[in-house]
Amino acid sequence: MYKFNKIQLSLIGLLLSGTIAVAQSPTNKKFIDPANMDLTVKPGDDFYQYASGTWIKNNPVPPKETRWTSFNLLREFNSQAVRNIVEEAAKNKTAAAGSVTKRVGDFFAAGMDSIAIEKLGFNPIQADLDRIAKINNKSEIWNEVAYLRTEGIASALFGIGVGQDRKNVVNQVVNLSQGGTTLSDRDYYLKNDTESNRIRAAYTKYLEKLFQLIGHSKTTAQKKAISVFLIEKQLAEAQLSRLEMRDPYKTYNKLSIAELDKLSPGVSWKNLLSQYKIPNVDSVIVNSLPFFTKLSELINNTELEDWKSYLTWNILKSAAPHLSSPFVKANFAFTQAQTGQKVPTPRWQKMTALTDGTIGELLGQLYVAKHFKPEAKQRMDEMIENLRKAFEIRLKDLDWMSDETKVKALAKLHAFVPKVGYTTKWQNYEGLEINRNTYFQNIRNAAKWNYQENISKLGKPVDKTRFGMTPPTVNAYYSATMNEIVFPAGILQFPFFDPSADDAINYGGIGAVIGHEMSHGFDDSGSQYDKDGNLKNWWSDVDRAKFIEKTKQLGAQFDQYKVLDSIPVNGKLTMGENIGDLGGLNMAYTAFKMTKQGQSNEKIDGFTPDQRFFLAWAQIWRGNALPETAAQLIKTDTHSPGQYRTIGAPVNMDAWYEAFDVKPGDKLYKKPENRIKIW
Numbered sequence: 001m002y003k004f005n006k007i008q009l010s011l012i013g014l015l016l017s018g019t020i021a022v023a024q025s026p027t028n029k030k031f032i033d034p035a036n037m038d039l040t041v042k043p044g045d046d047f048y049q050y051a052s053g054t055w056i057k058n059n060p061v062p063p064k065e066t067r068w069t070s071f072n073l074l075r076e077f078n079s080q081a082v083r084n085i086v087e088e089a090a091k092n093k094t095a096a097a098g099s100v101t102k103r104v105g106d107f108f109a110a111g112m113d114s115i116a117i118e119k120l121g122f123n124p125i126q127a128d129l130d131r132i133a134k135i136n137n138k139s140e141i142w143n144e145v146a147y148l149r150t151e152g153i154a155s156a157l158f159g160i161g162v163g164q165d166r167k168n169v170v171n172q173v174v175n176l177s178q179g180g181t182t183l184s185d186r187d188y189y190l191k192n193d194t195e196s197n198r199i200r201a202a203y204t205k206y207l208e209k210l211f212q213l214i215g216h217s218k219t220t221a222q223k224k225a226i227s228v229f230l231i232e233k234q235l236a237e238a239q240l241s242r243l244e245m246r247d248p249y250k251t252y253n254k255l256s257i258a259e260l261d262k263l264s265p266g267v268s269w270k271n272l273l274s275q276y277k278i279p280n281v282d283s284v285i286v287n288s289l290p291f292f293t294k295l296s297e298l299i300n301n302t303e304l305e306d307w308k309s310y311l312t313w314n315i316l317k318s319a320a321p322h323l324s325s326p327f328v329k330a331n332f333a334f335t336q337a338q339t340g341q342k343v344p345t346p347r348w349q350k351m352t353a354l355t356d357g358t359i360g361e362l363l364g365q366l367y368v369a370k371h372f373k374p375e376a377k378q379r380m381d382e383m384i385e386n387l388r389k390a391f392e393i394r395l396k397d398l399d400w401m402s403d404e405t406k407v408k409a410l411a412k413l414h415a416f417v418p419k420v421g422y423t424t425k426w427q428n429y430e431g432l433e434i435n436r437n438t439y440f441q442n443i444r445n446a447a448k449w450n451y452q453e454n455i456s457k458l459g460k461p462v463d464k465t466r467f468g469m470t471p472p473t474v475n476a477y478y479s480a481t482m483n484e485i486v487f488p489a490g491i492l493q494f495p496f497f498d499p500s501a502d503d504a505i506n507y508g509g510i511g512a513v514i515g516h517e518m519s520h521g522f523d524d525s526g527s528q529y530d531k532d533g534n535l536k537n538w539w540s541d542v543d544r545a546k547f548i549e550k551t552k553q554l555g556a557q558f559d560q561y562k563v564l565d566s567i568p569v570n571g572k573l574t575m576g577e578n579i580g581d582l583g584g585l586n587m588a589y590t591a592f593k594m595t596k597q598g599q600s601n602e603k604i605d606g607f608t609p610d611q612r613f614f615l616a617w618a619q620i621w622r623g624n625a626l627p628e629t630a631a632q633l634i635k636t637d638t639h640s641p642g643q644y645r646t647i648g649a650p651v652n653m654d655a656w657y658e659a660f661d662v663k664p665g666d667k668l669y670k671k672p673e674n675r676i677k678i679w
C-alpha cells in the first residue's frame, strides 16, 4: 500500500533541482484548457468526457485520417516539419553528391514525380512476373521465396532476420517467424462474423483487381484470388494467435538445422539458409512450431500453379502502393474497407512517411538539427531519474512482494538504460543507391540494403547505440532484451511535454509515459526478463503467483470496457499495456508529489495540482477513431482504446478519487478494496 506521508518525509531531500514549479505559465498558455472539457459531466461518472468532451466534439477525424488523437496532431505537425525539410533538400541544386541533403532530396523528389511513375505502369515488376511464370517445379518455390526477401522485393511465406538470442542476449542469432498472410489478423480468415466476412469480401476484390491489372481475364483473376486466399487461410490456421504470441517461452524454440529439417520435412534448411545468404548457421530460433510444421506439408499438398499465384501476389501487394494510379487506387480501396479512411493520404505526406520509414536516419540528421532542443533532453534526463527514484520507493514499499524478489526487481530497475532524442551514431546507409529518377528501384534498393545490414549482425556484438525509432517519431518504447527505455525527439512536445509548463502537466504527460515504459519491464511479459535482458526467471514462485493474480484482476476490469457499444476490450491482449499505464501513472504521481507543486495546493487556471496531473494524463489520450478502425484495433492493437486508457489507471488510484471528490454512487466509483495496485 502506498503511503504518501512516509514518502513525503523521506524524500524532502530529493526535491528536485531543475524542476521549476511555475504558478502561471509565462506565455499564458492554458495547458489545461476548460474549453476542451465538458464541465456538465461529473468526473466520477465519465472522466473521459469530463476531461476531453468538447475537444472530442470539435475534433472529428479528418477525411485523410483513420484516427484523430493527440498523437495524430503531433504527427501532423511533425510531417509538416519533415515536409519542409525534404522539399528544401529536393530543391537544393548545390548539395554535394553523396551528402545527406542530396540523398534525402533525391529520394523524396523521385517519389513526387507522379508523371514518371504513371508512365511506367507495372513495368517495374515485369521481370519478377516473368521469372515466376517460368517456375516449373516445387523446389523452386523455396528458392524464389528466398530471392524475394534477399532482393528486397517481398517477404513471403515466413519471416527471417537476425536479432538477439532472448536467452543469451549478447548473441545475435537467426530468427524464423510465422507469416505469409495479408489480412491484419488470422481471425479474419477463420471467423464467420459480419465484420470478418466484410473484410474477406474486400480482400477478394482487391486480389482479383490486381491480377486483372497485370493482364489476366476476370475469370482467371478470380481463380487466382481463390488460390491465394486458400493458401493464406491455411497459413493463418497454422499460426499461433496473438495471445499465444505474447508468451516469450512458447515463442522461443531453439532448433538445430537437423531438427528444423525434421520439423519441415522436404526442405533442406542448410541449402535454404544459404539462399538467404546466411550459410554456416548451426541453429535458429523459431517462434511458432505449428506454423513451420505445417509449411512443407502445405507446399506438398498444393498445386504448383497455386503457389505461382501466391508468389505473384506477394510481388503485387508490396509493389501496388508504388506503381501507377490504377494499382494505387486498388490498394487504397482495400485500405478504405479495413479502416474507413475517406480519401487517400496526399502524395507529399505519403512520401514524408516513406522517407522517414526508409532512410529515417538520414532524414533524422536534418530533423534534429532544426527541431531538437538540447534543453528538452536535459529536462527529460532529470525526469527519468525522478521516475526511477519513484519506482524504487514504490517497489520497496510493495506489500505483496518478498524482500528476496524485491532485490532482483531493484537490480533490474537500476539497470534500465534510458535513451532520449536520437542516436549518438547515425546510420548512413553506406552503399545504398538512391537516384532522383528511379523511385521504385530506390525502395527496392533500400529493402535489399536493410536485409543485408540485418543479416550482417550475425555473430557480431550488439550495437547499443541503435534507436528502434527514428527521431521524428511520436512514440516511445521499452526493449526487454536491451532493458532500455527510448524516447525519440518527436514525442517531446505538448501535450506530452513542454519546458514552460508546470510539473503537473509534464508528470501527468511525458512523466507517465516514462513510467509506462519502465513498467513494461515489469509487465506480464517484460517481467520474465532479467536485468541483463535475458529470458530467465528471477521471481520466487509465491511472488509470481501473487503478481499473476493481480494481473488477472486488472484483465477482468478491462474486459468490462466496450467500444462501439458492443465490442469488448480484450483484457489479456492489452494486459502489458494496461500494467504499463497503471504502473506508469502511479510512478509519475509519486514523482510529481516530490516536486514543489506536488506538495502545494495552489490552483492554476482553476485546477489544483493533483487535478492538473490527472487532466494532463487524460488529454494525451483524447481522440476519435473511425468505426472500422476501432473494430480492427480491438483485434490487433495491444493498447486499449484511448477512452479506457484515460480512466483505466485513475479508477485504481486513491489520489484520483480525492482530487475529483469521486464518491460511492458515481459511475466510475470502485470500493477501495477493488482498486488494483501492482507497482
Ligand SMILES: [Zn+2]
Pocket (backbone or CB within 6 Å): 516, 517, 520, 577, 580
Ligand atoms: Zn506500451
